[in-house]
Amino acid sequence: MHRQHTVVDSPYGPLTLVATDGTLSGLYMTEQRHRPAEETFGDRDPSPFGPATEQLAAYFAAELTEFDLPLRLDGTPFQRSVWQRLLEIPYGETRTYGELAAELGNPAASRAVGLANGKNPIGVIVPCHRVIGANGGLTGYGGGLDRKQRLLAFESGAVLF
Numbered sequence: 001m002h003r004q005h006t007v008v009d010s011p012y013g014p015l016t017l018v019a020t021d022g023t024l025s026g027l028y029m030t031e032q033r034h035r036p037a038e039e040t041f042g043d044r045d046p047s048p049f050g051p052a053t054e055q056l057a058a059y060f061a062a063e064l065t066e067f068d069l070p071l072r073l074d075g076t077p078f079q080r081s082v083w084q085r086l087l088e089i090p091y092g093e094t095r096t097y098g099e100l101a102a103e104l105g106n107p108a109a110s111r112a113v114g115l116a117n118g119k120n121p122i123g124v125i126v127p128c129h130r131v132i133g134a135n136g137g138l139t140g141y142g143g144g145l146d147r148k149q150r151l152l153a154f155e156s157g158a159v160l161f
Contacts, residue, residue, distance in 0.1 A: 003042030006049050011060055011154075012147050015124070016041065019048040025072040027052075027122045029147065034119050056124070062154075065091035067125045075119065082116035089130045092155045096134050114139075124151070 005018045005026075018026030018041050028035045046053075051069055058064035073083050085100050097110040097117070104113070113131075120128040129151040133139040138148055 003040070004045040004048055005041035006044060006046040006053075008049075008053050008056060010056065012150065015056070017049050017052055018042070020072050020074070022048050023070050023072040024049070024052050024125070025074060025121060027125055029123060032123070052125075059124070062157075069125065071122055071126070073121065073126070075116070075121070078112065079116040079119060082113050083120055083122075083126050083128075086117070086120065086126050086128055086130065089127055091127075092157070094130050094132045094152070096132055097139075098134050100131065110134075130155075 001020055002022075003018060003020050003025075005016055007014050007016050009015075013030050016026070016028045017024065018028070018036075026036070026041070055064055055067050055069060059067070073080050075083065081104055082100065085095075085103055089095050097113045098107065100117075101107050101109040101113045106112075117128045117131050120126050123129070129148045138145050138152075
């Protein structure tokens, strides 16, 4: 397994992109909960990240609402099923943890969905920020609630960078 990484600027601070065998496998914010240790990111080399950095720039310029990148989502089968559901939440919309659990066929699994959501390895692109509490409140976000609120405001058109 060959890993490489690069760091790109964003309106939310530096983003560390990680590739495993040439495929995007991580996007981490600074001080992110569940962020792997730096030494696991591999050599610093921007070469495998051209499409990802271009699409992120277009997203932050409000010119892109859906990413089209090959992703390597390493996790348990349940985590991967949750992350796949996240990819289906349209830009500018939200879902609750309970709604995702019901879509997965287990309405009682909202806590498990929340735990899987929190371990999403590819933030922003796999939009875990689009998941909210049952009462509509912002709950948990690995990148911090301030970033989650800013991402949701950005996607709603309330804030442009």
